[in-house]
Amino acid sequence: MASTEHRTGETDAVVREWRAEDGWGVLDSAETPGGCWAHFSHIAADGYRELHAGQRVRLEWESPGQDGYDFRAVLVVPRR
Template sequence: MTSVGVVAVWHGAEGWGVIESSDTTTGCWVHFGNIWTLNHPPLARGESIQVRGQGVNLQIGETVDFDWEAVQQDGYSFRAVDVRPRRDPPRRTVEFRVHGERVPWPTSSFGELPHPGLWTE
Protein backbone atom coordinates (compact mmCIF):
# COMPACT_ATOMS: atom_id res chain seq x y z
CA MET A 1 0.00 0.00 0.00
CA THR A 2 1.28 3.52 -0.77
CA SER A 3 0.93 6.32 1.77
CA VAL A 4 2.20 9.80 2.59
CA GLY A 5 3.91 10.32 5.92
CA VAL A 6 6.34 12.39 7.94
CA VAL A 7 9.64 11.15 9.36
CA ALA A 8 9.21 11.25 13.14
CA VAL A 9 12.41 9.50 14.21
CA TRP A 10 15.71 8.97 12.40
CA HIS A 11 18.80 7.27 13.85
CA GLY A 12 21.32 8.02 11.10
CA ALA A 13 24.22 6.18 12.72
CA GLU A 14 22.07 3.07 13.07
CA GLY A 15 20.28 3.52 9.72
CA TRP A 16 16.66 3.27 10.84
CA GLY A 17 13.72 5.39 11.84
CA VAL A 18 9.96 5.75 12.05
CA ILE A 19 7.45 7.33 9.67
CA GLU A 20 4.14 8.62 11.01
CA SER A 21 1.06 8.36 8.78
CA SER A 22 -2.69 8.08 9.22
CA ASP A 23 -2.45 4.72 7.39
CA THR A 24 0.17 3.33 9.80
CA THR A 25 -1.23 4.63 13.07
CA THR A 26 1.35 3.04 15.39
CA GLY A 27 4.32 4.20 13.30
CA CYS A 28 6.07 2.56 10.37
CA TRP A 29 9.62 1.27 10.86
CA VAL A 30 12.04 2.13 8.03
CA HIS A 31 15.61 1.03 7.24
CA PHE A 32 18.00 3.12 5.13
CA GLY A 33 18.19 0.25 2.63
CA ASN A 34 14.55 0.89 1.74
CA ILE A 35 15.01 4.52 0.68
CA TRP A 36 14.67 4.81 -3.12
CA THR A 37 14.68 1.02 -3.32
CA LEU A 38 15.87 -0.87 -6.39
CA ASN A 39 13.18 -3.56 -6.55
CA HIS A 40 13.81 -6.37 -8.98
CA PRO A 41 12.69 -9.94 -9.53
CA PRO A 42 14.82 -12.74 -8.08
CA LEU A 43 18.20 -13.04 -9.75
CA ALA A 44 19.00 -16.08 -11.84
CA ARG A 45 22.08 -18.20 -11.28
CA GLY A 46 25.16 -16.19 -12.25
CA GLU A 47 23.41 -12.78 -12.11
CA SER A 48 24.47 -10.05 -9.69
CA ILE A 49 23.65 -6.41 -9.01
CA GLN A 50 26.08 -3.95 -7.46
CA VAL A 51 25.03 -0.47 -6.38
CA ARG A 52 27.54 2.32 -5.66
CA GLY A 53 27.11 5.95 -4.85
CA GLN A 54 25.97 8.41 -2.26
CA GLY A 55 24.38 7.20 0.93
CA VAL A 56 20.81 7.94 1.84
CA ASN A 57 19.32 9.36 5.00
CA LEU A 58 16.02 10.79 6.08
CA GLN A 59 15.47 14.07 7.90
CA ILE A 60 13.12 14.38 10.86
CA GLY A 61 10.05 16.32 9.75
CA GLU A 62 10.41 15.66 6.02
CA THR A 63 7.43 14.39 4.02
CA VAL A 64 7.84 11.08 2.22
CA ASP A 65 5.81 8.85 -0.05
CA PHE A 66 6.22 5.23 1.01
CA ASP A 67 5.05 1.70 0.38
CA TRP A 68 4.61 -0.47 3.43
CA GLU A 69 3.57 -3.89 4.69
CA ALA A 70 1.77 -4.92 7.87
CA VAL A 71 4.43 -6.98 9.67
CA GLN A 72 6.05 -6.76 13.08
CA GLN A 73 9.46 -5.05 13.05
CA ASP A 74 11.30 -4.02 16.24
CA GLY A 75 8.09 -3.28 18.14
CA TYR A 76 6.25 -1.62 15.24
CA SER A 77 3.28 -3.15 13.38
CA PHE A 78 4.31 -1.77 9.98
CA ARG A 79 7.51 -1.81 7.91
CA ALA A 80 8.36 0.44 4.94
CA VAL A 81 9.50 -1.38 1.81
CA ASP A 82 10.17 1.66 -0.41
CA VAL A 83 10.50 5.26 0.81
CA ARG A 84 10.67 8.22 -1.57
CA PRO A 85 11.51 11.55 0.06
CA ARG A 86 10.12 14.56 -1.79
CA ARG A 87 13.55 15.86 -2.79
CA ASP A 88 16.12 15.03 -5.43
CA PRO A 89 17.60 11.56 -4.91
CA PRO A 90 21.34 10.98 -4.60
CA ARG A 91 23.14 9.76 -7.71
CA ARG A 92 24.07 6.09 -7.78
CA THR A 93 25.57 3.67 -10.24
CA VAL A 94 24.07 0.24 -10.79
CA GLU A 95 26.02 -2.58 -12.40
CA PHE A 96 24.27 -5.69 -13.61
CA ARG A 97 26.50 -8.69 -14.25
CA VAL A 98 25.96 -12.13 -15.72
CA HIS A 99 28.67 -14.65 -14.86
CA GLY A 100 30.99 -11.78 -13.94
CA GLU A 101 30.51 -9.85 -17.21
CA ARG A 102 28.92 -6.41 -16.99
CA VAL A 103 25.85 -6.17 -19.24
CA PRO A 104 23.19 -3.50 -19.78
CA TRP A 105 20.27 -3.37 -17.35
CA PRO A 106 17.83 -6.04 -18.60
CA THR A 107 14.74 -3.92 -19.23
CA SER A 108 13.08 -6.83 -21.05
CA SER A 109 12.88 -8.86 -17.82
CA PHE A 110 13.32 -6.23 -15.05
CA GLY A 111 11.64 -3.17 -16.59
CA GLU A 112 13.03 0.35 -16.47
CA LEU A 113 15.15 1.44 -13.52
CA PRO A 114 12.86 3.08 -10.92
CA HIS A 115 13.07 6.71 -9.81
CA PRO A 116 14.25 8.45 -13.00
CA GLY A 117 17.44 10.42 -12.54
CA LEU A 118 18.65 8.26 -9.64
CA TRP A 119 20.67 5.65 -11.51
CA THR A 120 23.48 5.71 -14.03
CA GLU A 121 24.70 2.55 -15.72
Protein backbone atom coordinates in the same frame (compact mmCIF):
# COMPACT_ATOMS: atom_id res chain seq x y z
CA MET B 1 -2.54 -7.21 19.81
CA ALA B 2 -0.93 -6.83 16.38
CA SER B 3 -2.48 -8.65 13.43
CA THR B 4 -0.46 -11.33 11.64
CA GLU B 5 -2.41 -10.81 8.39
CA HIS B 6 -0.11 -9.58 5.61
CA ARG B 7 -1.23 -6.19 4.31
CA THR B 8 0.41 -3.61 2.06
CA GLY B 9 -0.24 -0.01 1.10
CA GLU B 10 1.14 3.26 -0.18
CA THR B 11 0.75 6.70 1.37
CA ASP B 12 2.41 10.02 2.14
CA ALA B 13 4.27 10.10 5.45
CA VAL B 14 6.43 12.29 7.65
CA VAL B 15 9.67 11.21 9.32
CA ARG B 16 9.13 11.14 13.10
CA GLU B 17 12.73 10.28 13.90
CA TRP B 18 15.84 9.05 12.10
CA ARG B 19 18.75 7.29 13.79
CA ALA B 20 21.52 7.88 11.25
CA GLU B 21 24.12 5.99 13.31
CA ASP B 22 21.90 2.88 13.25
CA GLY B 23 20.46 3.39 9.75
CA TRP B 24 16.78 3.30 10.64
CA GLY B 25 13.90 5.45 11.74
CA VAL B 26 10.15 5.79 12.18
CA LEU B 27 7.69 7.30 9.71
CA ASP B 28 4.17 8.50 10.56
CA SER B 29 1.04 8.43 8.41
CA ALA B 30 -2.71 7.97 8.91
CA GLU B 31 -2.45 4.51 7.28
CA THR B 32 0.32 3.31 9.64
CA PRO B 33 -0.91 4.17 13.16
CA GLY B 34 1.81 3.84 15.78
CA GLY B 35 4.56 4.38 13.22
CA CYS B 36 6.26 2.54 10.39
CA TRP B 37 9.79 1.15 10.85
CA ALA B 38 12.14 2.09 7.98
CA HIS B 39 15.70 1.00 7.12
CA PHE B 40 18.12 3.08 5.05
CA SER B 41 18.30 0.33 2.41
CA HIS B 42 14.66 1.05 1.46
CA ILE B 43 15.28 4.73 0.66
CA ALA B 44 15.13 5.43 -3.08
CA ALA B 45 18.13 7.77 -3.40
CA ASP B 46 21.69 7.80 -4.74
CA GLY B 47 24.72 7.94 -2.46
CA TYR B 48 24.44 8.11 1.31
CA ARG B 49 20.83 7.43 2.25
CA GLU B 50 19.29 9.04 5.31
CA LEU B 51 16.17 10.96 6.29
CA HIS B 52 15.55 13.86 8.67
CA ALA B 53 12.83 14.44 11.27
CA GLY B 54 9.95 16.39 9.72
CA GLN B 55 10.84 15.38 6.14
CA ARG B 56 7.95 14.35 3.87
CA VAL B 57 8.22 11.07 1.97
CA ARG B 58 6.16 8.72 -0.18
CA LEU B 59 5.91 5.40 1.64
CA GLU B 60 5.17 1.86 0.51
CA TRP B 61 4.59 -0.32 3.59
CA GLU B 62 3.68 -3.81 4.69
CA SER B 63 2.47 -5.46 7.86
CA PRO B 64 3.23 -7.25 10.03
CA GLY B 65 6.07 -4.91 10.79
CA GLN B 66 9.41 -5.13 12.57
CA ASP B 67 11.13 -4.33 15.87
CA GLY B 68 7.92 -3.60 17.79
CA TYR B 69 6.21 -1.62 15.02
CA ASP B 70 3.08 -2.95 13.28
CA PHE B 71 4.31 -1.63 9.91
CA ARG B 72 7.58 -1.87 7.95
CA ALA B 73 8.65 0.25 4.98
CA VAL B 74 9.46 -1.54 1.72
CA LEU B 75 10.14 1.66 -0.27
CA VAL B 76 10.68 5.24 0.88
CA VAL B 77 10.85 8.04 -1.72
CA PRO B 78 11.98 11.39 -0.29
CA ARG B 79 9.94 14.41 -1.43
CA ARG B 80 11.92 17.30 -2.88
